[in-house]
Amino acid sequence: MKKLLLPLLALILVLAACGNSSNDKSSKEKSEKTTYKQDSGEKVEIPKNPKRIVVLGATYAGGLKQLDANIVGVANIVNASKVLKDKFKDVDKVDAENVESVAKLKPDLIITYNTDKNIKKLNKVAPTIAFDYMKHDYKEQHKELGKIVGKEDKADAWVKQWDEKTKDDGKEIKDAIGADTTVSIIKDFDKKIYALGKTYGHGSEILYDSFGLKMPEKVEKATEKNDLADISEEQIPEMSGDYVVTPVAKGSDLSFENKDVWKNTDAVKNGQTFKVDEGIYWLNDPYSLDYERKDLKEKLLQH
Known part of the structure; x- marks a missing residue:
């Protein structure tokens, strides 16, 4: 009996170690941070791999979607576009001016415009990137989104294919x-x-x-x-x-x-x-x- 129990015990310990390793890795990924320089020049610490993004600047919603970003909420104005309405049919819609509706989604990153009057309040909910829409052309804009979600290669590939x-x-x-x-x-x-x-x-x-x-x-x-x-x-x-x-x-x-x-x-x-x-x-x-x-x-x- 002892001969049977020893290998079984060893197997259980190995599996437990693997499980702990996996959990540690997942926890580490969630906690990893990176610094992003805003259009204003200010720096903001954001998740390296954001898992719950709320997009209040509708201009950036489609770009993040194309980059397979983890979007949990988007400004309800996307429904005005028959193109984006379908793309975000399974994503929660929020009132871009209602901070409480944003907070309910427990975001780990918020993306909005620098004209947003609620930026200070949003920053208390989650790290907030406030873009100056006039500072980037549409190609630069997509590359910036790639930097934010760690998909720079995919963003560059889209620009290249688009130009061709x-x-x-x-x-x-x-x-x-x-x-x-x-x-x-x-x-x-x-x-x-x-x-x-x-x-x-x-x-x-x-x-x-x-x-x-x-x-x-x-x-x-x-x-x-x-x-x-x-x-x-x-x-x-x-x-x-x-x-x-x-x-x-x-x-x-x-x-x-x-x-x-x-x-x-x-x-x-x-x-x-x-x-x-x-x-x-x-x-x-x-x-x-x-x-x-x-x-x-x-x-x-x-x-």
């Missing part, structure tokens, strides 16, 4: 509509009209960076400082390119849609204007960008 894919798109489009053809983005919001710059979202990254299309000279000059120009109705003709993209909420009309100043532009007369879904186009994460890439390419080639 859209370079071919741009060539095809310019061959079809002309390399010197201009495109502008005009948007109305809160009773004002805007001409958008090269990095203000709403398809600008696709048109000007990815496809390499040209912006009207007057738009480029007007948007060079703030990437956005507040314009009057009378300025619409001079801010309109050969093609004009107009982001609108689904089912909505433009405030100037039925006015002569718009209807008499060459773009309208030539049938070279098209509306795009504001709910999707204000975002510039990998999923939204790919939708916009296909949508804009199709519209430009059809017109």
Whole structure:
């Protein structure tokens, strides 16, 4: 009997040691920290492998999802995008301004904008990264997210694949509509009209960076400082390119849609204007960008 008990006891001890080792490793992974330098210059200590991320800056949600980050909560505004709504159907939605709803999810990392008025309160819940949206273009943005979740290689790979894919798109489009053809983005919001710059979202990254299309000279000059120009109705003709993209909420009309100043532009007369879904186009994460890439390419080639 003793001969049988000794090997069995040894086996139990080995298994117990393995279990303890596994638990120790898991505990160590949870407790490991790294330092991230914020856009403000301040440093924040964050988990090396965050397990419970709450994303209040919806701009960054799709990028983190593409990097297989562990997201437990996301700002409910993602539901305005039919692209991201599906991607986050199984993730809790939170009110981005309600700190209590965030705290209930017990995050180990929160990602928001530097304009968030609750940053100090959020920092008491979990380490909080507050991005300055205007500081990064969409590629830099994705690489920064890769650094945060330890997926830098995957982020770099996406950027490389994106550049290769859209370079071919741009060539095809310019061959079809002309390399010197201009495109502008005009948007109305809160009773004002805007001409958008090269990095203000709403398809600008696709048109000007990815496809390499040209912006009207007057738009480029007007948007060079703030990437956005507040314009009057009378300025619409001079801010309109050969093609004009107009982001609108689904089912909505433009405030100037039925006015002569718009209807008499060459773009309208030539049938070279098209509306795009504001709910999707204000975002510039990998999923939204790919939708916009296909949508804009199709519209430009059809017109």
